[in-house]
Amino acid sequence: MTATNGLNSQARGATVALLRRCAANGLAALKILARPARTHPPQSWSKAWPLSPQQLAIAAAVALVVFLLGMLFIDAAAIKAVAHLPRWLVWFFNVITDFGKSGWFLWPLGILFLTLAALSQGLSRMSQLVLAALMVRVGFLFAAIAVPGIFTNIVKHIFGRARPGVGGSVDPTLFSPFSWPAAYAGLPSGHATTAFSVLVIFGALWPRGRTVLLIYALLIAASRIVVTAHYPTDVATGALVGVLGAVVVRRYFAQRGLGFSVRPDGAVRQLPGPSFKRIKTVARELLA
Numbered sequence: 001m002t003a004t005n006g007l008n009s010q011a012r013g014a015t016v017a018l019l020r021r022c023a024a025n026g027l028a029a030l031k032i033l034a035r036p037a038r039t040h041p042p043q044s045w046s047k048a049w050p051l052s053p054q055q056l057a058i059a060a061a062v063a064l065v066v067f068l069l070g071m072l073f074i075d076a077a078a079i080k081a082v083a084h085l086p087r088w089l090v091w092f093f094n095v096i097t098d099f100g101k102s103g104w105f106l107w108p109l110g111i112l113f114l115t116l117a118a119l120s121q122g123l124s125r126m127s128q129l130v131l132a133a134l135m136v137r138v139g140f141l142f143a144a145i146a147v148p149g150i151f152t153n154i155v156k157h158i159f160g161r162a163r164p165g166v167g168g169s170v171d172p173t174l175f176s177p178f179s180w181p182a183a184y185a186g187l188p189s190g191h192a193t194t195a196f197s198v199l200v201i202f203g204a205l206w207p208r209g210r211t212v213l214l215i216y217a218l219l220i221a222a223s224r225i226v227v228t229a230h231y232p233t234d235v236a237t238g239a240l241v242g243v244l245g246a247v248v249v250r251r252y253f254a255q256r257g258l259g260f261s262v263r264p265d266g267a268v269r270q271l272p273g274p275s276f277k278r279i280k281t282v283a284r285e286l287l288a
Contacts, residue, residue, distance in 0.1 A: 022118040029117070029139060037255035063240070067233050075172035075231035079164045082226055093223035100191030100220035102149045105198060109142040119286060127282045130274040136259045137205060137273060140249070144201040145194060148245025152193045152238060161187035164228045172231050189230045192238030193245070195220035200246035204260075204270060 082090075116135045160179035163186040164170050176184045195217040203210040221239060224230040230238075254260035254268045261271055 019118075022114055029135060032258070033139070033143075033256070035256060067237065070233040070236065071172045071231070075233055076170050078225060078232045079170050079228055082228055085226065090226055093219075093226040096219060097191065097223035097227050097229070099216075100195045100223070102145055102190070102194045105145050105194070106142060106149075109138055109145070113138045113142060124285065126278070127285050130278050130282045133259075133274050134279070136253075140253050140259050141201055141205075143253075144246045144249040145197050147249050148193050148197045148242050149190060151245060152188050152190050152241055155241075156185040156187055156190070159187045160184040161234065164231060172233070186230055187234045187237060188241050189221075189224050189234045189238030191224050192217075192221045192230075192235045193242040196239040196242030197246040198242075200243055201250065204246075204250060 113135060116131050116138065119131060157180055158178060160176040162171065162174040162176065162184050163182075166183045167174055179185075199210070199213045199217040203213050217239070221235045224235050225232055250260060251262070251268055254262045257271075259271055259273070260268050262268055
């Protein structure tokens with residue numbers, strides 16, 4: 001065996017070991033995520049969720065009425081008004097609108113999660129705990145964007161609402177249920193879902209950044225109307241799905257003590273995470 005072959009064999013062995021460690025830690029994380037809620041004693045509905053079933057039904061009815069009114073009196077007028085906007089403004093929103101795609105967040109978060117899952121071997125107990133805490137937070141961010149996004153992608157094809165201009169006219173009442181073409185995937189807006197889930201989840205972990213996150217979410221939401229990809233009600237519905245989906249995922253994590261906890265009054269609070277000093281210590285240990 002030559003020296004080159006020996007090095008290649010060592011590299012392959014190291015790669016296989018890395019992939020196995022990554023897969024084992026990933027499966028362990030999924031098992032933890034699937035475990036039953038740890039909230040004790042069992043909470044009543046009023047403490048587990050902000051609204052009672054009756055209040056949820058009323059809120060859903062109000063939301064439906066608002067949607068119908070918006071569809072009849074706002075959607076078409078808004079799309080027609082876009083035609084009179086300055087060209088530079090339309091150009092600006094055309095540039096930024098793609099930053100509402102979930103891939104901008106899911107790919108980096110997914111790669112970061114897998115990287116953290118592969119780094120635990122040979123580290124001290126404290127460093128492993130720091131990496132585990134970081135994995136929980138990265139996994140939370142990924143899930144809170146992916147879950148509402150998947151829901152939106154399924155629902156929009158069930159509703160089959162036409163985008164502005166489809167059919168040769170601006171007709172907010174044009175629907176073709178269970179249609180798969182992108183032209184009939186207007187409701188809800190996927191970009192708005194992503195932007196507002198990002199607002200909620202990143203704002204939950206870093207409250208000081210909420211102003212910037214709100215500006216980002218509003219700009220993405222407005223861009224979908226300006227580029228005539230969606231009606232205002234599509235965007236509003238997407239924003240609502242993003243917010244509610246992120247809140248549900250956060251509570252799911254909190255009920256299992258993953259990054260968050262549920263207080264006796266039912267409120268969710270963030271658990272203390274590793275300090276920047278500890279993270280630097282882990283980084284130095286990895287480099288060593």
